[in-house]
Amino acid sequence: MVDETPTVPKDPAKVQRILASAMHNFAVHGYRTTKTDVIAQEADVSKGIIFRYFGNKAHLFVAVLQQAFDKIEGVADYSVWHNSTDLVEMIVRATKYKIELQLQYPDEFGVLMDGYVIAEKAPKEVKAGIKAVYARATNVSLQELITPVLDRLELRPEVDYDLVYTMMTMVMNQIQEETKVFMKTHPHAELTEFTEIIEHAKRYVGVVEKGILRV
């Protein structure tokens, strides 16, 4: 990894305004449709400074992606996940927490959500950068978070931890999707309005635990 723009002193306030503006635009409009002019304008900086700070649009995108990760990662409170006695409690906590994050950092979530999708279609200059960010970011695996909870449970013999991990991922994805949909129709919703989704989460995990069939 080469530092793209060797040592350009950066005004942190401006860097943040640029990243915020870019974050928002990339999240809402995607990579290609976002114009550097607009980013500059919304960040209340000159167009030139973007290139001074980030080299080019592609690098800016990668920086945005990285910041999205860092921000989410930085505020992530894994204790929320760990100290649960059962999967339902865990999914409830996790869901609440994730929704809160999403309400607080909607653009960061937006960018991360389709960052990988974008990577495929993106000019190859961005591709590598994006993949690098994602690679660096996959340190904390959901699997190891679930493990302690599973250790307290007695699983059916044909069920291994990997299977549970995958099932929980499915549930999280589903909740994520429901959240996304709800947020689109209720942009200014607060956590309390998501009770229904959390109820869903419980039911999904209920199925994962006990199945749908009467014994």
Next chain:
Amino acid sequence: MVDETPTVPKDPAKVQRILASAMHNFAVHGYRTTKTDVIAQEADVSKGIIFRYFGNKAHLFVAVLQQAFDKIEGVADYSVWHNSTDLVEMIVRATKYKIELQLQYPDEFGVLMDGYVIAEKAPKEVKAGIKAVYARATNVSLQELITPVLDRLELRPEVDYDLVYTMMTMVMNQIQEETKVFMKTHPHAELTEFTEIIEHAKRYVGVVEKGILRV
């Protein structure tokens, strides 16, 4: 629904070649990266005719999306889904069938997969069109396909059909994802090479049916 270009007589053969070429390009490169020049060239058609037939690139994309749906929809053999005695059998049949479709119509699947993602970021002219297509397409619900099977099962009291439907959707999405990943690394794979994924499908439905916990 607006008819894009009022009354233009169209050569069906050319329409098909254009749609096929556009389908492939949109699937592989995405909307913005795909160039009308290339579409025209691969369709062995003049560039002008694309605009005469479809008005503009956005409309063409919507038409492509529509055709993707129609094609998939047209070949869909719902009997495959219906006549199953249990969910595992159903998911196995469905998965096999879906993989076959994907192998046969990779571009159609590709376009449909990120059509909705694209919709968000797309110039608003396309947005409505895409949504319309997806709206029209959700007629045949997975739910009603599952229902006959569920009617034969005895469910736990707190489980309703909607819940099962959602759980099965999750499983299908997961399988879809696994298939996509596998196909990227094995572009010319045949159905027989997907046995592992089908095994996964079975296990996922197993969990949905019986849960992970030892009774």
Next chain:
Amino acid sequence: MVDETPTVPKDPAKVQRILASAMHNFAVHGYRTTKTDVIAQEADVSKGIIFRYFGNKAHLFVAVLQQAFDKIEGVADYSVWHNSTDLVEMIVRATKYKIELQLQYPDEFGVLMDGYVIAEKAPKEVKAGIKAVYARATNVSLQELITPVLDRLELRPEVDYDLVYTMMTMVMNQIQEETKVFMKTHPHAELTEFTEIIEHAKRYVGVVEKGILRV
């Protein structure tokens, strides 16, 4: 050598107008200072067509250089040089002829004159192209044109053909320089107004033949 822009049909009239406009601008203003907008405007074509035809500014410059060579080469009448009985006659003919060419193709001469100078400072993409043009162009050497004349002369023993060739090159360069200066102050001069320069040429060759010292 790769054909830069595979098979773009070109309107010869426009190609010529572009080349002419570019030729003039490059000759007068140099590579960097010349703007593609201006070239297009003066050629009465759209900006886009320049890139359609020539790929980019660098390729356009090389094409201009090549055409300058071709044009000069194409009209070059080497018999003018050959059939001379002595060096003075030869230089007179050659000078007249070269002046005529310069009056007729001032821009071509201008471009060729500092093409090599430009090459040094030019973006490296142009560099190779320019060198290639010059390499291709050095087929007919001045040396072999002079040789037949020299064969008829009796040279002093310490003088070889190479020396004479170099001396004649110096004289040609000097005449070239004088012509350039004169043309700058008399842009619309005709051949008859160059008699003084031709007289100079005679005197220079006179010195080359007989020296300045009284025997």
Next chain:
Amino acid sequence: MVDETPTVPKDPAKVQRILASAMHNFAVHGYRTTKTDVIAQEADVSKGIIFRYFGNKAHLFVAVLQQAFDKIEGVADYSVWHNSTDLVEMIVRATKYKIELQLQYPDEFGVLMDGYVIAEKAPKEVKAGIKAVYARATNVSLQELITPVLDRLELRPEVDYDLVYTMMTMVMNQIQEETKVFMKTHPHAELTEFTEIIEHAKRYVGVVEKGILRV
């Protein structure tokens, strides 16, 4: 002569560093390709001061050109030229001396060499300035240096001093060119390696004196 920036107190050390840095960059990369950032950086000076001291890039270039002249002029030892008994001796001395200068001040020579070429293509703001420098610089004419030597020689009747002067200029130009070529392939050559070029110089002057024809 316009004083570019009326009355700005200048730190002589910085002025020199700027001029040196600019000299080198202009010599190596040419006017357009040279960036003020790089000049400032290499001069270990802020970019702002360049504009405070020199007004703009164009004026800086003129100043550089002027300094190149002054430096060369300042170290020029005309006695080298004067006290020669014949032209060959003179050209040998002169050539050696000029090569030494060139080895010592390559950038100054480089700038002067294509300063005039640049003048033509330069933004007209510079044009006048450059011409002014060259005009001021041609005070000491080669002609008057040669004159004393010529006074000792007996010339053929049709040969006047002007003619000799021009012939000697040609020779000097030729030598200059050969030197330039040699130095490009041998950047760190020392004077002793230029013996061949000096031999050439002798031969050229030999021809100027005695001609190529056997009497």
Next chain:
DNA sequence: AATGAATGAGGCTTCATTCAT
């Protein structure tokens, strides 16, 4: 009706110049 060459608005990027500190 079809063609595909031509158009030009619009995007990214550079770099001389300014000006707040």
Next chain:
DNA sequence: GATGAATGAAGCCTCATTCAT
């Protein structure tokens, strides 16, 4: 007076769309 971060005009190039043939 000096600094160097910030500015934005200006340049190159792309590609959806048009229109003469």
